[in-house]
Amino acid sequence: MSRLNRTDRPYDLVLFGATGFVGTLTAEYLAAHAPKDLRWAVAGHDEGKLERLRERLPGGAEVGVLHADVTEPAGLRALAEHARVVATAVGPYLLHGGELVAACADTGTDYLDLTGEPEFVDLVYVRHDTRARETGARLVHACGFDSVPHDLGVYYTVQQLPEGVPLTVDGYVTADAAFSGGTLASALNQFARGRRVLAAARDRRRHEPRLTGRRVSVPTGAPRFAEEVGAWALPLPTLDPQIVRRSARALERYGPDFRYRHYAAVRHLPVAVGGIAAAGAVLAAAQLPPARRWLSGRLQPGDGPSAERRARSRFAVRFVGEGGGRRVFTEVAGGDPGYDETAKMFAEAALSLAFDDLPPTAGQVTTAQAMGDALTGRLRAAGITFRVAAIRPASSPV
């Protein structure tokens, strides 16, 4: 099926999980910012909640309502067949996401999600990439703070560097934010599955074609004081560097030999030490079912930070790129990373897949690969900063 003949589907975009914490913010963003002629629907398993959400949305009378439950594959397939693009905010994706992505791959429907779960992404690649390439479906994961600022930030940084030479980019994340119930549940679930995460990654590598004539690596750096950003750099082994690795493998522009390292940037040493200790404690607690239950009980599904708390939250990702004798300092920055900006990134990525003139891609693809310039332009227009802070010769001091 070619992408062109999907215009006969009733909706351009279906937002699944529209009643959840991020789902509601995304529905509100779409109602306020999407083109007036967007044909879209909210979907989920509780029709009463969906109707109440629709009534609250500006222009809600034009928005469709679709019922689907993650435990009912036939309903998920019908949902996929009704849309050109399905955006799902129903997580944890390892628990709830498998059937919907299968339906989208099989029906040639573009799919995007907010997962930060590496195991889910690797399982989807092994199970559905081939089918999605056959049908033309684009499967795009991590379309929120995980991993849009990092993936598009590296893409943007690479564009400031010379072509055809080895390149290195380091990313330094600072974010001030609180968790929602859905994020906490997804993180704890993934932390508890260490061995299965590694097994899924190994299986993926067995299925991935070899990269010939080019090298791409994303080593986990060691903690260090990074003079170039004036902060302690703590390695951050999240999904983000893996997404960057896949963009670099897919796009020749990243050069013949590309390396990316991903860090949290912390200004003061005691905060850095405390951060490592806290991360270790949560990781350890997630291995023990009673401790995991206690932690996940701190926040219920649907809970999340208040509008006031979100209004005070900010993020910045600083990148230092180097290659061909040039050193470039760039930044991607915005407001509340986990929720307000995530809803914006998610909605704009969905609109980009639905309407932008994009490079021809299919199968499991990254945001940079599928939507690079178009999505960067959309996010800039929506208030997220992408800027070059400085360009210097590579040998100059910081």
Ligand SMILES: NC(=O)c1ccc[n+]([C@@H]2O[C@H](COP(=O)([O-])OP(=O)(O)OC[C@H]3O[C@@H](n4cnc5c(N)ncnc54)[C@H](OP(=O)(O)O)[C@@H]3O)[C@@H](O)[C@H]2O)c1
């Ligand atoms: N940085 C990022 O990229 C980022 C940021 C935020 C969130 N996330 C991820 O996004 C996901 C959602 O987070 P959240 O805080 O919005 O979670 P949430 O508030 O718990 O929302 C979950 C949604 O799933 C729906 N749902 C639950 N069971 C279902 C079922 N059986 N069938 C159909 N729908 C079902 C819920 O419906 P009801 O409302 O009817 O219960 C709700 O709409 C999580 O995986 C989280 O990790 C990622």
